[in-house]
Amino acid sequence: MGTEQLNIVRGELMDLFDNAPCGYHSIDERGYFVSANRTLLQWLGYEKEELIGKLRFTDVVDEKYLPIVENISSMAKGHLDIELKKKGGGALPVMLSAITRDESKELDRSVLYSTIDNSRYKQALERIKYLDQELEAFSYSISHDLRAPLRSIDGYSKILQEDYAGRLDDEGRRVLNVIMNNARRMGKLIDDLLEFGRLGRKSIQRSRLNMTAMVNTIVQELLLQESGRRIDINVGELHPALADPDMMRQVWSNLLENAIKYTGKKEVATIRVRSYKTEEGEIHYEVRDNGDGFDMKYVGKLFGVFQRLHKIQDFAGTGVGLAIVKRIISRHSGRVWAEGALHVGAVFYFTIPIEDENP
Amino acid sequence: MKIHNAAEVLLIEDNPDDAGLAIHALKKINLANSLLHLHDGEEALTYLFSAELTGIPKVILLDLKMPKVDGIEVLRKLKSDEQRKIIPVVVLTSSKEDTDILESYKLGVNAYIVKPVDYDKFVKAISEIGMFWLVMNQPPK
Numbered sequence: 001m002g003t004e005q006l007n008i009v010r011g012e013l014m015d016l017f018d019n020a021p022c023g024y025h026s027i028d029e030r031g032y033f034v035s036a037n038r039t040l041l042q043w044l045g046y047e048k049e050e051l052i053g054k055l056r057f058t059d060v061v062d063e064k065y066l067p068i069v070e071n072i073s074s075m076a077k078g079h080l081d082i083e084l085k086k087k088g089g090g091a092l093p094v095m096l097s098a099i100t101r102d103e104s105k106e107l108d109r110s111v112l113y114s115t116i117d118n119s120r121y122k123q124a125l126e127r128i129k130y131l132d133q134e135l136e137a138f139s140y141s142i143s144h145d146l147r148a149p150l151r152s153i154d155g156y157s158k159i160l161q162e163d164y165a166g167r168l169d170d171e172g173r174r175v176l177n178v179i180m181n182n183a184r185r186m187g188k189l190i191d192d193l194l195e196f197g198r199l200g201r202k203s204i205q206r207s208r209l210n211m212t213a214m215v216n217t218i219v220q221e222l223l224l225q226e227s228g229r230r231i232d233i234n235v236g237e238l239h240p241a242l243a244d245p246d247m248m249r250q251v252w253s254n255l256l257e258n259a260i261k262y263t264g265k266k267e268v269a270t271i272r273v274r275s276y277k278t279e280e281g282e283i284h285y286e287v288r289d290n291g292d293g294f295d296m297k298y299v300g301k302l303f304g305v306f307q308r309l310h311k312i313q314d315f316a317g318t319g320v321g322l323a324i325v326k327r328i329i330s331r332h333s334g335r336v337w338a339e340g341a342l343h344v345g346a347v348f349y350f351t352i353p354i355e356d357e358n359p
Numbered sequence: 360m361k362i363h364n365a366a367e368v369l370l371i372e373d374n375p376d377d378a379g380l381a382i383h384a385l386k387k388i389n390l391a392n393s394l395l396h397l398h399d400g401e402e403a404l405t406y407l408f409s410a411e412l413t414g415i416p417k418v419i420l421l422d423l424k425m426p427k428v429d430g431i432e433v434l435r436k437l438k439s440d441e442q443r444k445i446i447p448v449v450v451l452t453s454s455k456e457d458t459d460i461l462e463s464y465k466l467g468v469n470a471y472i473v474k475p476v477d478y479d480k481f482v483k484a485i486s487e488i489g490m491f492w493l494v495m496n497q498p499p500k
Contacts, residue, residue, distance in 0.1 A: 152376040155478035
């Protein structure tokens with residue numbers, strides 16, 4: 001390669017070095033700047049002459065990060081979240097990597113660094129924290145400020161009912177009952193909505209679950225409350241899963257409660273719980289009932305918050321149960337769907353991905 | 360402190376409707392005969408720290424969320440006062456927040472009750488508080 005070609009290549013490399021979207025610099029053994037690319041100089045607001053040989057890298061690192069930056073030099077490589085000080089004041093959050101190489105010593109370069117501008121990431125993180133706090137405050141306000149008037153509606157209606165019932169006629173007492181029922185319903189809606197909100201923020205604690213035992217326990221509890229009905233529930237051998245126990249209990253409870261609720265008008269309720277492995281290697285769990293079902297036309301609405309496909313006088317509910325199921329399954333990276341036919345029955349399916357390390 | 364002219368039950372509650380429900384519940388079990396309703400923390404502190412007050416209530420029912428001076432502040436003032444720290448204070452609030460519960464106990468609250476939305480449960484809670492603090496409990500003299 002001729003000198004001219006070498007110069008061209010050298011020029012290209014220098015261009016790449018100077019204008020890369022990340023900062024590059026190196027320091028000598030005493031810590032002074034040996035080189036710094038244009039990107040880094042622009043970020044920090046220094047001219048090359050002010051930096052090279054005049055300042056140590058540690059001079060532009062925010063004091064609270066000095067201990068970890070001094071440590072990185074002894075490591076082969078690393079990624080550190082630190083802040084650099086701009087010349088005119090102000091902080092630049094960056095991700096710092098360092099490489100120590102023997103051959104770089106011959107060029108009096110003890111450590112080579114690269115830095116990535118982290119400020120937008122940090123801003124986004126701050127924004128998320130802020131929004132999270134807002135949401136927290138909002139939920140707090142819902143739970144307190146909406147509950148107080150509800151207590152009054154329910155309480156004063158009760159006082160009317162208990163102390164003034166004699167002065168009301170049948171219609172008056174009926175109207176009073178409507179008011180009280182609605183107050184209670186709103187209380188339930190608030191509770192469910194808060195629970196739904198909490199689920200989004202709660203962290204998932206996975207453990208290996210015996211789904212068969214879990215479902216059988218829930219079934220026993222639910223059947224205790226339905227002593228007057230003929231309910232035939234059969235729970236097959238279910239595959240174990242790696243999932244959050246509290247959340248999974250909630251999924252099964254909601255699905256089974258629904259199955260029991262929507263079979264309420266059948267002479268004999270038939271409910272089947274199964275799991276099986278598909279050809280693709282996915283494990284499907286399903287809850288099948290012979291209840292009131294639904295029109296497949298509205299299947300898209302089934303898992304939405306406050307969406308109901310039945311009249312409140314036919315089947316009670318707030319319309320949050322399946323939305324909670326969907327949120328939990330999504331947070332486990334699984335899928336949930338349903339099939340149904342009006343007055344014939346419904347099947348609810350969900351999957352929980354199998355973790356590779358736990359086949 | 361000599362006991363005369365202080366109410367047996369102090370209800371510190373800013374929401375008049377909630378106060379009405381609590382008073383109604385206490386009346387049902389005949390425990391509202393010597394009850395004083397104070398409408399916020401400021402009014403409560405003025406009453407409790409006034410020179411004329413010569414007795415101590417058997418129990419204070421204290422709401423937390425109130426304008427001007429909140430319940431936590433009232434609790435802090437009471438429990439850091441050598442003479443008044445002996446008054447039993449029951450927090451009666453809508454707040455289930457862990458921070459409120461913890462803070463109240465750190466300040467020395469005697470009980471912490473979350474107001475139920477359901478009126479029947481509310482009446483039951485108030486009656487039990489009333490029976491316990493006014494009838495069963497031996498107050499300081």
